[in-house]
Amino acid sequence: MSDLLEKCTVCGGLIDEEDLFCGNCGTEAPHRQDAHTPDSTLSTHSFSCSGCGAAMSYSAEAEALRCPFCGSTNLEKGKDHKVIAATKVIPFRVSEAEARKEMREAIGQGFWRPPDISERAVVKNMVPVYVPYWVFSADVATFWTADTSQTPMGASGDWYPLSGEHRARYEGVLVGASGALTPNETSQLCPFDMSQGISPKDAHLDQYTVEQFNVARKYARPMAKSGLESLERKAVDMKFVPPRSRNVQVNLRIQNMSSEPMLLPVWIMAYQYKDEVYRFLVNGQNGRSTGHGPVSYHRLFMVLGTVLAVGLGIAIIAMLCGGLASLFSG
Incomplete structure (x- = not known):
């Protein structure tokens, strides 16, 4: 295990040496339990989108909640937790x-x-x-x-x-x-x-x-x-x-x-x-x-048609040249 990681004392999840708490259960990191970090975490009213999974907090002035990432209105209010x-x-x-x-x-x-x-x-x-x-x-x-x-x-x-x-x-x-x-x-x-x-x-x-x-x-x-x-x-x-x-x-x-x-x-x-x-x-x-x-599928088909036409033209020229070569060699 890397020296930069340690285990959470509650759930056993890995915690980075710079993390303040476990990302799985919110337990304070062992190396931070004696540290004074008043502004390091916050508790917030947040929402999670069931459409894309995004977790966010919203403006207090928002009248209708809509996920900005996928447009879904199917949002679930989460409990206060450390972030x-x-x-x-x-x-x-x-x-x-x-x-x-x-x-x-x-x-x-x-x-x-x-x-x-x-x-x-x-x-x-x-x-x-x-x-x-x-x-x-x-x-x-x-x-x-x-x-x-x-x-x-x-x-x-x-x-x-x-x-x-x-x-x-x-x-x-x-x-x-x-x-x-x-x-x-x-x-x-x-x-x-x-x-x-x-x-x-x-x-x-x-x-x-x-x-x-x-x-x-x-x-x-x-x-x-x-x-x-x-x-x-x-x-x-x-x-x-x-x-x-x-x-x-x-x-x-x-x-x-x-x-x-x-x-x-x-x-x-x-x-x-x-x-x-x-x-x-x-x-x-x-x-x-x-x-x-x-x-633009019109442009896509136009390019594909051009490529196919050029390829077909080259093949026909090659066949004609091969036929002429056989004719003269005979």
Whole structure:
């Protein structure tokens, strides 16, 4: 078992060393029982969606409860319980009008989209949601080796061995902790400017929908390590390993990893095109967007028809050339 995990004294579930309580039963973590952490957890009136499984708390001003992730109104009120409290919140900077404009422009881009989608798409639901993320930081030490064709003067071989070391500090590595948005969606919304984080007390969270942390820290940690390894390998390849190289090996050691829970702003929209409803997301800080959309089957069939016609033409030409060759050889 990893040194970063310990067992809950009540249910036996695994608890990360940075966790304050067990994610299964809510029992306070053994290493935190003597710690004074008044703002580390909170008890809230929350709702869970039976349609997509999202757990969230709603604005006190909300008149009708509807899941912003799937549009379902089949929500169940949960009992007061401990949840992870964000240490910082990134406030919304993108207005509703700006988010709508971004959606209109983005959904019409791409060859495979229907040409009339930007005009005919109807926004059915649009909600500003604070989505949970884990924000990781760590030190990375790297030792790398490679063979390069850039051999020194007088070398007898065609390849020359190289090696080196690199150390770096990475901050703000984000791992989505949403239970309703996919890892690809939370990743596509990045980056965020983490320096603009404010205290949750100053963020007026009672006026927004706030999704609770659905991905425990112990599950986010391996994804953060994968992200750190990707960043470091890219840095080594770009800065140190010569362009003409082979057998590149990069060995990393990640140290002093820490994390904090944060809430990041996302506009969540549902738009309808013809009879189908699609989800579209806009980064509430900088306007970066991602989402799903319909495929133009007319264009798809046109491309397939063109490919088949070209393939058939090549086959016919090949047959004719083969027949002529046989004729002349006879």
